[in-house]
Amino acid sequence: NIKVVVPENKSYELRATAEDRTKATSLFIGNGQKVLAPFLGTLDYFAGMKMMNGMMKMNGDLDDMGMAMTLQKMDMNMVMYPEIHSTNYSFIQQFQRQSQKMNVDFSTADTSHWRFSKSSKPVVLNYNMLKAPFNTTLPKQDSVKTLDFELTGNMNRYLWTINNRTVSESDKILIKKGEVIRIILRNNTMMRHPMHLHGHFFRVLNDNGDFSPLKTTLDIMPMETDTLEFEADQSGDWFFHCHILYHMMAGMGRVFEYADSPPNPQVPDKKEAYKMIQKDDKRLFPKAEVGIESNGSDGELQLSNIRYQLNTEWRLGFNDKDGYESESHFGRYIGKMQWLMPYVGWDFRYRKGGHEEKSLFGQRNTKDKREAFCFGVAYTLPMLIIADTRLDTDGKVRVQFSKKDMAISERMRMNLMWNTDKEWMAGLRYIVGKYVSISSHYDSDMGWGAGLTFNY
Ligand SMILES: [Cu+2]
Incomplete structure (x- = not known):
């Protein structure tokens, strides 16, 4: 709560600004010449994020570098989101638009306090x-x-x-x-x-x-x-x-x-x-990504809660020669940062006239039809690259690296995957709406394709 005294012959602005400094709302107290409140500059939203990333150890603990911080005495907002410009143009424009819309004339207003001078820095309150x-x-x-x-x-x-x-x-x-x-x-x-x-x-x-x-x-x-x-x-x-x-x-x-x-x-x-x-x-969160492209369909269904995850991936060609395969995992995330997920799973694959395949480890596979159980660990590397190592009931070992949803531009995302069975995939999708993307990808089994990807 704050207590104000109504000024004589003047109308003082009392303004509340959103923490991100993009919008504000004002109240004028008193009658007479308007006196505008100082406005706050624009912020660098990512400076603090970069700094904090630098302070974060691999186990997710933050390293305060010996500063015993308490009661907001050190203004973390100022540290995390420093002002990049003391003049907030978007704010001034917003102010002018609003005053036109509301038919308020600010031409005679006192703007001498509008900008903070060096000597009148804002006072930041703390506990x-x-x-x-x-x-x-x-x-x-x-x-x-x-x-x-x-x-x-x-x-x-x-x-x-x-x-x-x-x-x-x-x-x-x-x-x-x-x-x-x-x-x-x-x-x-x-x-x-x-x-x-x-x-x-x-x-x-x-x-x-x-x-x-x-x-x-x-x-x-x-x-x-x-x-x-x-x-x-x-x-x-x-x-x-x-x-x-x-x-x-x-x-x-x-x-x-x-x-x-x-x-x-x-x-x-x-x-x-x-x-x-x-x-x-304890809520369960469903997630789906279904691609329907000229070379077939690939996609993923996932059900997860705070610790567990069940997911199924598939690659379905349009005919027996292109083949069909699916892989399912059930795993538990370990540790506070959840970088590690041991899992058990099962595979199914069918491809007519299958040729011999040889993995990087020299293990061979000639079967058209394959069903196997597996267990493995998925580990999240820096840059959110997933390193997935597994062993199946046929004795085959596979190491796979993948990275999903790399932001290439605001609406463009890239997926990459490579594994020791010499399979690889590269895909791009352009986000059209919340649930739909235009997508194209190359898969070492299915070749090129383009179409739509739906996600939930
Ligand atoms: Cu919280």
Whole structure:
């Protein structure tokens, strides 16, 4: 909340600007000559992403290089998205368009504050500036329960967790009335997370000591460590979660449960209610890519959740000579970054008049018809190249490298694949709409083809 005094004979602009600086909304307070608020420059959106990539270790941990960051004292927004230009032309244009549309005349407006001068840099607020109007120290307690919560996850498979566990993968945290719960929160991801607790105010420990502020949400920046504490003075179950709801539904949360709680008439079936919360991060995500081209059809169906993946790939020619083949895998992603996926699978292949094939390892195959089970590991290399090594029940070994959906331009994507059976594939697709692309690819078995690729 902010408190404003209505100015005399002037109309001051109060403006809220979106974090990405592309849009803003204004309110004018008072009557008289309009005084415009300063505007914020345009941002370099990718500077921070590049920097963070440099700070990320192979295991996905962020290296803060010895800086103990907390309470947003270091403005990570300024670091991650530095201003590339102090004049925000798109903003000025937007402002002019809006004022024309709304028939407001700004020709007599006072624009002397429009640009920040060197001496009037914007003040960025942080949690260390907050001071409670009264002493917030919690009553002395016999027992303090300290919890270490490391916020974890990765963007690649959209996994968001606490201590690499989702809500459904972890137990409720049992607390007792009268206890002090202290949470040491560390953000080991590349995103900020507004962590929210239901039913309680927590203290955010800062330099104001006894007057540390009370909050219900703490927005924690990458690499920061913050300490929160609250008195357990309720009953029942309470949710602590990231308030970016996509993250919450992916599993970034925990449930606190008070021991010996009386039944809550508002939640008649507590077990069922808890199941509903757990359901969110257990969701199955279907994915499909189906190519129909002049040399046949190839494609992939995939069903996955946060840890497991089932997928089927196929290459179907238009006749027996071109052949038909399909390969299915069921695997589990291992580790926080999920680079590694061991899997089991099965293959089917049929091709009439099959000629002898010899792999790079000297293993031969002459059969027209082949069915085999296999097991293997897929490992995601830098640049998201998948290295896939497998052994099948015929004793054949295959190593395959593939890279999907390489962005060549805004709408052009490239797929590449090569393996030790001397099979390879190169494809391009031009994205026409959300579900359709015009595509062309060369396959060492099926040759050239062009057509359409549908994806979901
Ligand atoms: Cu989040």
